[in-house]
Amino acid sequence: MAYTTENNQSGLMAKAVKEGVLAGLIAFGMFLLFVGIETYQDINNQLVWRTRWGLLAVFVAIAAIGRFLTVGFIKPHLDARKLAKAKSGVLEISDKKSFFHKHFLKIALVFLLCYPFLAMMIFGRQGSLKYVDNFGIQILIYVMLAWGLNIVVGLAGLLDLGYVAFYAVGAYSYALLSANFGFSFWLLLPMAGILAGFWGIILGFPVLRLRGDYLAIVTLAFGEIIRLVLINWTDVTRGTFGISGIAKASFFGIWSFDVGAANNFNKAWGLPSSSVYYKMFLFYVILALCLITAYVTIRLRRMPIGRAWEALREDEIACRSLGINTVTTKLTAFATGAMFGGFAGSFFAARQGFVSPESFVFLESAVILAIVVLGGMGSLTGIAIAAVVMVGGTELLREMEFLKHIFGPDFTPELYRMLLFGLAMIIVMLFKPRGFVGTREPTAFLKERKAVSGSFTKEGHG
């Protein structure tokens, strides 16, 4: 090499400064009109504009300095580390797993079982409400929905953009049947699942002849149809007003959580009246539902039907040549996924006490699908992590008061949650294109269970 190290060093710095300035210029050009100038209505309701040079300077500085540091310091450092590792001859992949890694599932389960009590101990009775309800239950609902969709998308490889339809069927089944016939939650929970699964079969019959993009579009349409029916069939569903005053779930019919009831749970156990106990109860219900979903999924994967789903994702034509009825196989995947969506829906209705078509928009389907893709299609652990990151992350944004100190008092982080959601997805997909957990656990083995690298599995196309 002709260059000396010093030459190299100064050359690198020059390059870093150049790239930093360039990034600053690009940022200036991009943000000049978006950030630098703001329009607002003054007292006379006139639209006027003012400049925000300070904020613009912050944006430009972040871009320029960030680029400078990346090119000048971070990248050379990483490259040097990689080179040193390659020279030392130690492979980056080691078979040894840390204790945490090995027992991750057990630790996670124990943590989840203790979580409501931990929250109550740390934040007090009223303070823990937010942590049990907004974080705990909300995340677990999405975990369950994503695990349900995982059967359809992750295992069978059928791209379903209308999954929220089954969530809606489950929620409205519970709301309507409990309001009109007074059935209890524990009777309606399985019924809602069965009804949603039934809908899955009905929708599946015409839809599953299609493959790939066409299937995605038609499932999207069916999702919208269900929502529009809910809006317009006002005699039954009360349209956009929704159904309110949905009965709460009871403690298996023994104790009620209604405040006025004689067998009130809090009274029976001598607890102070607070809604936190109901929320804690709901937390354990959804946790149990999630665990059932996971258990069934794991068991099904080792059944011939589960293997056929995965084979279908890999190659549908080969499946047919092996005597597998692809239509019924797809239908069972669709129906099973729909059933879990229905369970989650009826739970959602019981928890919320109110359902309206607003809760079942396409965005919900997209978020659930995003969680499945981010988590790594087919991997339960990955999907659970993705749900925590995505749903917990958006909930966390509401707490980000300190951002106001950076971006000014008008900054409301909640409004940016979709933007950050998208940004997070792009970043994750750049570094982990197969999702958080890209490998696949084989369902049977002769000598040893070796995880299958994500580069071999297919996404499916129908």
Add this chain to the structure above:
Amino acid sequence: MATGTTMTKDAILKVEHLSMKFGGLMAINDFSFEAKRGEITALIGPNGAGKTTVFNCITGFYKPTMGMITLSRENGKEFLLERLRDFEINKVAGVSRTFQNIRLFSGLTVLENLLVAQHNVLMKASGFTVLGLLGLPAYKTAAKEAIEKARYWLELADLIDRADDPAGDLSYGAQRRLEIARAMCTGPELLCLDEPAAGLNPKESLTLNTLLRTIRDGGTSLLLIEHDMSVVMEISDHVVVLEYGQKISDGTPDHVKNDPKVIAAYLGVEDDEVEAIEEKLDEGTV
């Protein structure tokens, strides 16, 4: 030879007046042949002769425009393949196939590939999943048997050491063998192989020959499309030659090898012979 195959050499597959039209193109024109039980029948012909089309008609991937394809099983039952649904040809009639461009479940392990092939047996044993989910012992024994069957074929195909690796990780030759093993795991009476030796080196080609003979001696009849003449001439008992969708020769390998029409189709002929051969061809077809 296994029992059952020696008694009579009856036809396992009978193709009669098969025609297949794609728009205006007659890909197969009034093609008839028989494949005998317990034999290896080879279907050869120049590129574009329609071999794969015939295959796709037999295995249900195309519906023939005309003609009848009869499969008679060992128990005497007869099936008209063109009337069965695609997956029933394997499930009910016991015909399995491999593909010219290998179609494995690349993200599943080698063992899983063979277990998927036993789907219908395992489905029944698991009581269509319901009983299996409850963990009944009947399913567990069936699952064990399925793994044993897979192990048997893995040993025959020399893949036993790779059983727990993803199928997509295998070398080309090993993928070909795995596809044959997978097809055999469905327990077929007729195995259709679409160019099993394509892309194999001479050594791999030899092991393939042994594997195919073992399969035949185990009682399964074979029908194969092949370009590699060394494979065809060495292992087949019966050769059918196809050109432009029509049969031009049918007989033992030796007979076919010396048939002037076959030589003409494959090698081309001297100018003065063209007329004579054209006459012959016209007699045979019009």
